[in-house]
Amino acid sequence: KAGVTQTPRYLIKTRGQQVTLSCSPISGHRSVSWYQQTPGQGLQFLFEYFSETQRNKGNFPGRFSGRQFSNSRSEMNVSTLELGDSALYLCASSWGTGINTEAFFGQGTRLTVV
Amino acid sequence: SQKIEQNSEALNIQEGKTATLTCNYTNYSPAYLQWYRQDPGRGPVFLLLIRENEKEKRKERLKVTFDTTLKQSLFHITASQPADSATYLCALVHDKVIFGPGTSLSVIP
Numbered sequence: 001k002a003g004v005t006q007t008p009r010y011l012i013k014t015r016g017q018q019v020t021l022s023c024s025p026i027s028g029h030r031s032v033s034w035y036q037q038t039p040g041q042g043l044q045f046l047f048e049y050f051s052e053t054q055r056n057k058g059n060f061p062g063r064f065s066g067r068q069f070s071n072s073r074s075e076m077n078v079s080t081l082e083l084g085d086s087a088l089y090l091c092a093s094s095w096g097t098g099i100n101t102e103a104f105f106g107q108g109t110r111l112t113v114v
Numbered sequence: 115s116q117k118i119e120q121n122s123e124a125l126n127i128q129e130g131k132t133a134t135l136t137c138n139y140t141n142y143s144p145a146y147l148q149w150y151r152q153d154p155g156r157g158p159v160f161l162l163l164i165r166e167n168e169k170e171k172r173k174e175r176l177k178v179t180f181d182t183t184l185k186q187s188l189f190h191i192t193a194s195q196p197a198d199s200a201t202y203l204c205a206l207v208h209d210k211v212i213f214g215p216g217t218s219l220s221v222i223p
Contacts, residue, residue, distance in 0.1 A: 043158070102163065
């Protein structure tokens, strides 16, 4: 059974640009959550999608957005990149809504904004 | 505001000893609490989940306790091995998941 796949693994962008990250969940999983991880702030919740609907959202500005497709694959987009957006972006999938079920994380996308 | 704290310092223990990691929280009433392990450059890996009405959960060499009165969870690794060296994260779950800052554990041979 393939794990959670995130692409790309590494990305370098310039301030002001926008970026799209992709996450393919484990087959059969319908919930996808996104997190930002930085050394200073730790792992912070961005949003959760279940069956193409955003169920929860963290405290991030509107520049951070996401969506989920009918095959449960998810994308997150960050517009007008800032230096502080440099981080490891992690995606996690789970069978249920992600609240009381085990979450499986991908290896993450390392985004560097210069 | 909601706050989660884990062992403030990195934890170094001798192989074979029991490692005990703490997770304290304030201004939150989680329905569940999870523990994850994270190795450098990799995403977290789920270890254990404990519900608010459970006091203790075990899985092989791992044991988790959950005290909702003290607002604290303890995570124990018995007979620790160098391969247990990693960062351990607690996560509180209610309507969404909030992760603690993590504790770095080093098991010295």
